[in-house]
Amino acid sequence: MPRRTPKKLNSPESNLIWSPDTELVGLVFELLSEADVSIYPQYTIGLHAWFLDQVRSFSPELSAYLHDGESEKPFTISALDGEMVSSGREVQLKANTTYYWYVTALSSRVVQWLLQWVQNLPTQLNLRDAPLQIRSCQIAHPATTYAQLLNSEHGETVTLKFTSPTSFRRKGHHFPLPMPTNVFHSYLRRWNDFSGIPVEQEAFLFWVDENVLITRHQLTSAKVLAGKKGAVTGFTGAIEFGLTKEASKQPDFCKLFYALGKLAPYCGTGHKTTFGLGQTRLGWSSQVAPEVPDVQSLLARRVEELTDIFKAQRKRTGGDRAEETATKWATILARREMGESLQVVAQDLEMPYETVKTYVKLARRALKNPVSVPPSPTS
Template identity: 60%
Template sequence: MAQTKTSLTNLTWSEQTELVGLVLSVVPQTNATLFPQYTIGLHAWFLDQVRQLNPQLSQYLHDGQSEKPFTISDLEGEINTQGKQLQLKSKQTYRWYVNALSVELVEWLKKWLEKVPATIDLRSAPLEIIQVAIANPPTTYQHLLSSKTLKSLNLSFISPTSFRRKKHHFPLPLPRNVFHSYLRRWNDFSNLPYPQDEFLDWIDEYVLINRHQLQTTKVAAGKRGTVTGFVGAIEYSLAKAAFEQPEFVDLFSALGQLAPYCGTGHKTTFGLGRTKLSWTENTPSIESLAVETQLAQRIEELTTNLLKTQKRTGGTRALNVCQTRATILARQERGESLKNIALELDMSYETVKTYAKIARKALNS
């Protein structure tokens, strides 16, 4: 079959651009099944694309301890379920979103667009890239700050969203959590830092919740473990006294406009926390979320049982090891090969094989 040439739509921006979001329209050539944690594969594919043009940048994105200057989404489109897996339809168009939050990554994107690859290789589901377009317009942090001030914000959380609080997941979009999430990215990448504690105290004092429509969900996310998160929409506004500090009002508005680029909460580089600056009631497919929830619940169940077999359960090491082993075992139970699991978890095949064996032995003892 002849390869369709990828359509590139209005993909130009100035050298000053610091933020941009792209949407890739992709098409599976045959019906294909995906495991619920398929965003790990999208994450790995993206980093490999960066590596091919800029190995140093890819290493930083993979290993850097600071905020990551990119986000990706899961696939948007009609995704059905087939047993414990997800199913993509042949010839159906799906959309995948990628956002860059730093000058260096925006520059990489511009070079990458000079020779867009024909497909995204998801192993079991190669996806032909038929179009790349702008999703979030090219801009700068200064432009967000100086643009028209928004005195209220409607935010929609399109994919499961969560925060970390006292070493646990916190599935509520309280103003302080939400704006702390945005401010961390802003202070890391904008070169226009603001005092964190002072601003967040102002958020606590003056940001109001006008309405919300939220539901909680549990999903397997990232390379191990599960996340309890939420999807839905919320509206924030400002109390009258907030306007006595206009610089924080401007930042409140700018961070709201940053949200579609940086996402909300944690694990945004694995598809969580995708956010729109609008009120929308379009939430993820209940069927596909149910499959992801089943996997998350199984990982959590296995983690709990494995922890009971540990002689030492203090600290985080035992929990991390048990979560990793539980993730491997749960995915293997759903028919995924240890080889593919090893590739996606960035672990050696022998280690994954050993972890699966140890986990089964511990559970059967």
């Protein structure tokens, strides 16, 4: 196990202290790659697993809650922010280059665990075969509470920038546009789960649909990998929301509108926020978000292509199970085609190795013989 970080990381300059009543906080880690190293395209799975392993090491009870608790996860993590290039079938991190990694907490329980953890951080973040040195940890989003967000001062608009691909689920499909109801529904779900100040969802979203305007936007789209399985088309860029004159007739909803905007950097936007998607910041930026490395886009396109093929073959059976199976087959086969071992894929997907081995055989057989698709074993 790596040595623990010297206390100098937690010097007064780092300000890694917050009050016991804190409910929200965001941290940024400065990581250093000491050599040129290659990581697999879906490396955010590794970041996710490393973080949860840290939780398990310090608090098995909290770890069980994060795995099995409520539907909304009380934390987010980002992908690595820094210079990356495609290297064959992998993504390469450059020697002596700094990368930044963001972690946020959305509930007092996770916030207080973070406070204990940062006092005794490991010196390395082990991303499979790519050890990254933890050089520093700082507060990125101030420690606060939901009540403070609700009662804080605000401007006339809510302006957000999406720094990593962002997408929503709508009618069983991915929806890569920041429509007001989708955006604020995303934030309201987290608010209602963790704030202790619940709001009637249907009434608020009706108000959003009637009164929230898009006053300007600058968006682009990209196809990306989505957590452990599948691919999505997501958007990055910036958007500004304003209110109609009639919105002020419901001042409590106006107040919540601005509070949810301030919640965005902590909770992220859309889905798969614990795997790096939906990273959100306040303010406008015309700067283009970093491009997804070619190998990640290539794998995402291949996963989507295979998913469509397997779903079409199974359309006569339909249902969520058929779609889930098609996505699993596509993810496993695409990653195997990219040269990854089935042992690693099984570990990432938290599936038995023999099941993954069977799935890749069935997927290959289905590509060769698309008319007859054999039944899938239970994973």
